[in-house]
Amino acid sequence: MNCRSEITELLDLSARIGRDPLLAQASNGNTSIKLGGTLWIKASGKWLAHAADEEILVPLRLAELRLSLQRDLEFSESSVNGGGESLRPSIETAMHAVLPHRVVIHAHSVNAISWAVRQDGEERLAERLDGIRWQWIPFVPSGVPLARSIQRALAESPDTGVFILANHGLVVCGDDCGGAEELLRDVESRLAVTARKGDSCDCPLPAEVDTLPRWRLPETGQLHALGIDAVSRKILRGGILYPCQAVFLGTKVPFVPASLPIPKMIERCESDSDNPCFSIIEGRGVIVSREMTKTQQAILDGLFHVVQRIEESAPIRYVSDDELDSLLSEDAHGYRQCAELGAGRR
Numbered sequence: 001m002n003c004r005s006e007i008t009e010l011l012d013l014s015a016r017i018g019r020d021p022l023l024a025q026a027s028n029g030n031t032s033i034k035l036g037g038t039l040w041i042k043a044s045g046k047w048l049a050h051a052a053d054e055e056i057l058v059p060l061r062l063a064e065l066r067l068s069l070q071r072d073l074e075f076s077e078s079s080v081n082g083g084g085e086s087l088r089p090s091i092e093t094a095m096h097a098v099l100p101h102r103v104v105i106h107a108h109s110v111n112a113i114s115w116a117v118r119q120d121g122e123e124r125l126a127e128r129l130d131g132i133r134w135q136w137i138p139f140v141p142s143g144v145p146l147a148r149s150i151q152r153a154l155a156e157s158p159d160t161g162v163f164i165l166a167n168h169g170l171v172v173c174g175d176d177c178g179g180a181e182e183l184l185r186d187v188e189s190r191l192a193v194t195a196r197k198g199d200s201c202d203c204p205l206p207a208e209v210d211t212l213p214r215w216r217l218p219e220t221g222q223l224h225a226l227g228i229d230a231v232s233r234k235i236l237r238g239g240i241l242y243p244c245q246a247v248f249l250g251t252k253v254p255f256v257p258a259s260l261p262i263p264k265m266i267e268r269c270e271s272d273s274d275n276p277c278f279s280i281i282e283g284r285g286v287i288v289s290r291e292m293t294k295t296q297q298a299i300l301d302g303l304f305h306v307v308q309r310i311e312e313s314a315p316i317r318y319v320s321d322d323e324l325d326s327l328l329s330e331d332a333h334g335y336r337q338c339a340e341l342g343a344g345r346r
């Protein structure tokens, strides 16, 4: 198969993954292929879902990437001119570069994350992933730290083809797109968790909310479960489950008591100094800001899918305050801006 058709295969695969909200949300997740000495990888801020419609891949010289890693340098600063615009390689480029496999899929799979946020995740997955060469990677930030952890894991067991990234997601590798996708589907079926139905609500939020100038009801009614279901509220109160949640939705989940009349409820939402893009109305549902972006919407939908898959008794390993501080550094903010730009193009 020639390079062009392999890239076309990767783009088709990327679009399939990107269009599945259980595998990718907004610009998160990425795919790559190594052809000759070149790594073709999804650009930062681009959505996998848009792979068929716009330029999402950047070509990078593998030898240079690996040399940078030896010197402990991030690659995300470099930019490549593609399709008339400047594309920055994904923040997760270093991880793709250290993996020896030709094709790498990194998915923010909600099934994988529902296990990856558990303190006992590694042990609980042993049976489900039996027969697959996989490893658990304890939480580290994306970029060089994550690449280093993957390198260490590979040094221990070079034939590993699946990685569960704690508080983050899933990496699946293969010799070609077909093999990688087949492995992804196998892993997904083994990790699949049935979403909790949750509590029912006898006092739903009134349609009046939809007439407010700055707030509205969410487009998908299922999101109300985050406010109605007591287990979901308990999970969300505990802390931040994974970096994308903090970067795009804020480091604190805003809760408003259900007993307040609507005007007081809104006052409470608007007085929150964090300027949240959504609020949880305890026992009644969720309201969202009219300024909420498509990226935030997709990330909030993803959070809903993850939370509904975590059982009440799960011992959760939340992202620590120190980890959050470093995630929300200037660089993380730059990443968010870039992701929003990608969203704005649609």
Ligand SMILES: [Zn+2]
Pocket: 028, 029, 092, 106, 108, 142, 168, 169
């Ligand atoms: Zn990721």
